[in-house]
Amino acid sequence: MKATLRSIVLLAGAALLGLAAGAGAQEQVRVGIAAEPYPPFASPDASGNWTGWEVDLAKAVCAEAKLDCVITPVSWDGIIPALTSNKIDMIAASMSITAERQQTIDFSDKYYNTPTSVAAAKDADFDASPAGLAGKIVGVQVSTVHEAYARKHFTDAEIKVYQTQDEANQDLVAGRIDATQADKIALDAFLSSPDGSACCKIAGDVAPDVDVLGPGVGFGLRKGDEALKEKLNAAIKAIRDNGTYEAIAKPYFDFDIYGS
Amino acid sequence: MSAPSPGLPAIEAPPVESLAPTPSRRLDASALLKPHRIVLILVALGLVVWAALSMRWDWLATYAPMIAAGLWQTLLILVSTTILGFLLAVPLGLAQAAGPWFLAAPATAFCTVIRGTPLLLQMWLLYYGLGSLFPLIPEIRDSFLWPYLRQAWPYAVLALTLSFAGYEGEVMRGAFKGVPRGELEAGRAYGMGRWTLLRRIWLPRAVQRALPTLAGETVLQLKATPLVATITVVDLYAVFSRVRQDTFLTYEPLLLLALIYLVLTAILVSLFRVLENRIPARR
Amino acid sequence: MPSGLELLSPWPPGWGMTLLAGFWASIQIAVGGFGCGLLIGMAGALGKLNGGPVVRDLLACYTTLVRAVPELVLIVLLYYAGGDLLNRAFALFGAGPVELSGFAAGVFVIAVVQGAYSTEVIRGAIQAVPAGEVEAGRAFGMSERLLARRIVLPAMLAHAIPGLSNLWLIATKDTALLAVVGFTELTLATRQAAGATKAYFLFFCAAGLLYLLLTLGSNLLFGRIEAYARRGQRREAGAS
Numbered sequence: 001m002k003a004t005l006r007s008i009v010l011l012a013g014a015a016l017l018g019l020a021a022g023a024g025a026q027e028q029v030r031v032g033i034a035a036e037p038y039p040p041f042a043s044p045d046a047s048g049n050w051t052g053w054e055v056d057l058a059k060a061v062c063a064e065a066k067l068d069c070v071i072t073p074v075s076w077d078g079i080i081p082a083l084t085s086n087k088i089d090m091i092a093a094s095m096s097i098t099a100e101r102q103q104t105i106d107f108s109d110k111y112y113n114t115p116t117s118v119a120a121a122k123d124a125d126f127d128a129s130p131a132g133l134a135g136k137i138v139g140v141q142v143s144t145v146h147e148a149y150a151r152k153h154f155t156d157a158e159i160k161v162y163q164t165q166d167e168a169n170q171d172l173v174a175g176r177i178d179a180t181q182a183d184k185i186a187l188d189a190f191l192s193s194p195d196g197s198a199c200c201k202i203a204g205d206v207a208p209d210v211d212v213l214g215p216g217v218g219f220g221l222r223k224g225d226e227a228l229k230e231k232l233n234a235a236i237k238a239i240r241d242n243g244t245y246e247a248i249a250k251p252y253f254d255f256d257i258y259g260s
Numbered sequence: 261m262s263a264p265s266p267g268l269p270a271i272e273a274p275p276v277e278s279l280a281p282t283p284s285r286r287l288d289a290s291a292l293l294k295p296h297r298i299v300l301i302l303v304a305l306g307l308v309v310w311a312a313l314s315m316r317w318d319w320l321a322t323y324a325p326m327i328a329a330g331l332w333q334t335l336l337i338l339v340s341t342t343i344l345g346f347l348l349a350v351p352l353g354l355a356q357a358a359g360p361w362f363l364a365a366p367a368t369a370f371c372t373v374i375r376g377t378p379l380l381l382q383m384w385l386l387y388y389g390l391g392s393l394f395p396l397i398p399e400i401r402d403s404f405l406w407p408y409l410r411q412a413w414p415y416a417v418l419a420l421t422l423s424f425a426g427y428e429g430e431v432m433r434g435a436f437k438g439v440p441r442g443e444l445e446a447g448r449a450y451g452m453g454r455w456t457l458l459r460r461i462w463l464p465r466a467v468q469r470a471l472p473t474l475a476g477e478t479v480l481q482l483k484a485t486p487l488v489a490t491i492t493v494v495d496l497y498a499v500f501s502r503v504r505q506d507t508f509l510t511y512e513p514l515l516l517l518a519l520i521y522l523v524l525t526a527i528l529v530s531l532f533r534v535l536e537n538r539i540p541a542r543r
Numbered sequence: 544m545p546s547g548l549e550l551l552s553p554w555p556p557g558w559g560m561t562l563l564a565g566f567w568a569s570i571q572i573a574v575g576g577f578g579c580g581l582l583i584g585m586a587g588a589l590g591k592l593n594g595g596p597v598v599r600d601l602l603a604c605y606t607t608l609v610r611a612v613p614e615l616v617l618i619v620l621l622y623y624a625g626g627d628l629l630n631r632a633f634a635l636f637g638a639g640p641v642e643l644s645g646f647a648a649g650v651f652v653i654a655v656v657q658g659a660y661s662t663e664v665i666r667g668a669i670q671a672v673p674a675g676e677v678e679a680g681r682a683f684g685m686s687e688r689l690l691a692r693r694i695v696l697p698a699m700l701a702h703a704i705p706g707l708s709n710l711w712l713i714a715t716k717d718t719a720l721l722a723v724v725g726f727t728e729l730t731l732a733t734r735q736a737a738g739a740t741k742a743y744f745l746f747f748c749a750a751g752l753l754y755l756l757l758t759l760g761s762n763l764l765f766g767r768i769e770a771y772a773r774r775g776q777r778r779e780a781g782a783s
Contacts, residue, residue: 035725037738044735046555048564072645075725077501081510081623082725087645104508143505160492161502166738167388171492174391175401176410195741199395296597376712376758377751378719381730385747392743483613490723497615514620518612525611 028068029228031058032088032220035073036164039189040252041094044073053252057111058092058219060244064235077142077163080105083222090228091220094183096145098214106223108232110216113259116146119172119187119196120179120203128181128204133157136178139168146181149212154181173199181206185257216259315512323503330499331520334485337495341417342478345424350463352425353432367429374426380487383419387412387491416488424481428470431477435470436462471539475532479525496520547745550736558736558746565732566753569718572646572728576653577714581707583654584661591666602662609659615720621652622724645726649718657714664706668699701772708765715757729753 033050037043041054050071062069074082079095082088083105097107118128118138126132134156140147142161150159160177162168168180169190180187184205190196221229239245240258249257291297355367374382394400400409408414439462447457486497500517504510553559587606590598609617626643629651633641643651672695680694722731733750737743 035727035731035735037735043739044561045739046558046561046736048561048732073725073727074645075723077505078619078623078724080508081504085510085623085627087626087643087648101508142501161498162492163490164738167492170388170738170741170743171391174394176391176412193741195395294596297600300597300600372759373751373755376755378716378730378754380719380722381733381747381751381754384730384734385744385751388737389744389747392741479611486613486615497613510623514616514624518608518616518620521612521616522608 028070029062029090030072030088031062031069032072032074032079032082032091032093033058034076034079034093034164036076037166038094038164038186040185053249053257054092054094056248057245060239060248061111061219061232061235064238064244065231067231075163080220083220086222089222089225090232093220094186094217095220096214097216097218098145098148098212100148101220104223106221106225106229107218108221108229109236110218111236112257113216114257115184116149116181116206116213117184117187118179118181118203118206119169119191119200121172121175121199122201124178124201124203126179126203128179128206130154130156132203133179137176139171139177139180141165141168141182144182145213146183149206149209150181152212153206153209169196179203185253311515316507316509317512319503319507319509319513323499326499326502327496330494330496333494334482334496334524337413337416337420337485337488337493338478338482341420341424342481344417344421345481346428346474348421348425349428349432350467352429353434353436353466354458356429356433357436371426371429371433374423375430379419379423379484380490382423383415383487383491386419387415390415412488412492415491416493420481420484420488423484424477427480428473428477431470431473432466435466438469439465468539471536475529475536478532479528482521482524482528547742550740550742550745551749558740561732561736562729562746562749562753565727565729566750566757568646568726568732569715569728569730570757572649572653572718572721572726573711573714575650576657576718577711579650579654580657580661580710580714581665583658584665587658587662588665588669591662592669606659606662609656614656614717615723617656618652618717618720619724621655622648622721625651625655649721649726649728652721653714653717656717657710660710660713661707664710665699665703667706668703669695671702672698697772701769701776704765704769704772708761708769711761711765712758715754715761719754 033042033055038052040052042050042052045051050073055071058071059069072088074088076093079088079091079093080101083091091105095101095107097110101107118133120126126136130153133154136157137160138150138154138157139160139162140150142163144165147159147161150157160168160171162171165180165182165186168177168182171177172180173195184202187202191200191202219232221232239248245258292301352367352371355363356371359367394409400406443461443465444457447461452460485495488495489498489501497517500513503513507513549557551557551559551562553563587602591602594602626648629643630641676694676698677690680690685693718728719730721728722734725731727735729750733746737746740746
């Protein structure tokens with residue numbers, strides 16, 4: 001039976017090789033986005049396509065830089081390992097540029113910057129300050145700047161960590177948490193949904209802390225991927241200058257999302 | 261005999277011996293001292309030393325208290341859901357093995373649904389599905405249960421209990437059916453009533469028959485506990501996820517996590533072996 | 544807001560197509576993982592039965608490790624580290640690095656997990672083939688290869704089918720764990736649909752029904768296969 005053994009081992013090896021080779025080299029740039037509804041930045045529609053402002057922007061940047069981009073949804077909490085282990089080539093998932101993350105990955109120049117807010121139930125009588133949130137349960141999305149901020153500043157609150165912001169919103173509707181801290185634009189989108197408008201409101205913006213919250217959102221890149229970084233930076237600048245950026249933002253926002 | 265349940269073919273009970281980890285043969289010194297084993301052990305030790313020296317472990321001291329708390333949470337969930345699940349499995353098995361059709365059919369349906377769908381889906385259905393119903397029923401928030409319904413662990417315990425009951429209920433069905441008819445007839449011959457018969461002979465004999473499967477099922481249950489991390493319960497897995505997020509390390513936390521589960525499994529298996537040796541079994 | 548049935552319809556604004564696409568992805572991963580797992584299991588079983596002491600010990604480590612560590616941990620570990628390890632292994636054989644797609648990585652992790660279980664199932668099935676049948680084959684002067692093909696494989700199939708059918712069901716359910724690493728199979732597609740529409744109960748129940756249909760359908764199919772594999776075998780009394 002030795003011969004059988006050998007042929008089966010060879011067969012198994014060949015199958016795995018075939019699997020890997022079939023998946024093999026491609027010239028495309030895989031743009032990683034978080035596989036979760038995150039309106040108005042990115043959310044799946046009923047036919048399985050990803051739409052939203054950030055998806056449109058990433059496509060425009062790719063078109064400007066003449067890159068063949070393919071949108072690749074991966075889980076948010078594994079998006080940096082996905083980048084470093086070569087499953088995607090860049091991150092376009094509203095990832096804030098922070099010193100912490102820059103130890104592991106590189107960032108392009110920022111492409112937007114928005115304030116950070118706290119949402120709470122309609123009848124809530126607290127604001128988005130450490131004193132106001134003391135003793136409250138605050139929901140945040142895992143490994144976001146909001147988690148870091150809440151852990152640093154809301155030390156008297158119970159921090160509950162969710163895999164997606166969508167789940168935190170859902171638990172705010174269900175009343176399982178008292179408040180959730182997130183990007184103001186994302187919270188606005190949630191609060192204009194039927195569920196959100198029925199239950200909740202913005203309790204206030206959090207006090208700025210640029211060390212934690214970062215100077216804005218950029219595309220995440222593998223360390224040393226200078227060629228892609230230069231192309232993206234040039235493309236961001238180009239669409240900022242030629243009006244494409246505003247044209248994309250117009251249907252979504254009535255203010256300048258690029259920020260200061 | 262169980263009532264026929266049209267449209268719901270029972271799923272074969274899992275071959276327990278093939279799912280439980282291979283019971284490590286009692287290794288005596290002579291087995292370990294075979295030349296190839298010495299080489300393998302040295303290679304393994306070398307890997308451990310290499311991992312300890314060349315990988316990053318400086319985060320361990322910071323997170324040790326959290327890891328201990330997560331471990332405690334995992335064990336608590338494991339023990340409580342195993343016991344609760346087993347208690348639920350006994351009536352489930354009895355209903356399928358000897359109940360009238362209006363008990364047997366729902367019990368079979370329950371086991372089929374639990375065993376036929378992924379636990380992750382069941383957990384999300386319980387947590388987010390039920391959670392989405394709360395705003396529709398404002399009375400719930402005023403009830404005395406609300407402080408518990410707000411938290412995540414009751415849903416985790418419920419989901420894991422139902423899952424254990426579904427799988428073990430199938431085992432108990434077989435165990436009840438497998439009790440030799442002669443023993444039951446002997447009980448009847450002594451003039452035992454149905455309850456006494458169940459309490460004194462049928463149930464103890466069925467539980468005894470099901471005990472060997474418990475080791476395997478409990479290991480499977482341990483392996484199912486990390487799923488509770490996806491509904492915000494901070495168990496062992498969740499703590500290590502946090503380490504991964506905070507430190508951006510890919511390998512080290514996951515390897516240590518796997519090692520801890522490995523040790524837990526080994527402890528469980530040897531505990532059950534001690535237990536089984538204590539229970540007198542005449543075959 | 545569309546009502547329940549409208550949400551499930553396969554045409555937008557219904558999310559039925561998304562769910563079905565996820566279901567199809569789940570089935571493909573399960574088939575791929577189960578199939579590759581079978582190959583690993585065959586090799587593993589033969590290695591455990593006929594291999595040298597080192598091969599046997601290494602295989603024992605493989606099966607014990609995989610069966611003692613939670614699938615979720617293995618999947619996360621293999622999903623992120625597996626591609627890296629595979630590339631290092633390829634580099635040893637002089638092959639260039641490859642990039643694993645999400646699908647290939649999914650099949651790979653399910654196959655590694657399934658391989659450990661099917662090694663045990665197939666080993667048990669081979670051992671259950673009566674020694675007399677193998678000896679009879681030898682007595683007729685069959686070569687080892689012929690013996691394996693004509694006697695051992697057909698005879699062990701009947702013993703292996705119940706275990707393998709269980710493994711297949713485990714494979715279909717393990718694909719749901721890929722949702723945690725962000726691969727859009729049925730469970731993640733369901734969560735996305737539920738999150739976007741807020742109809743959590745509806746979508747999770749619908750997905751549960753799809754999984755249940757797959758399980759019940761597989762049971763029927765495996766029942767047929769087992770009946771076929773057992774043709775010509777004496778029925779044991781009391782076997783159900």
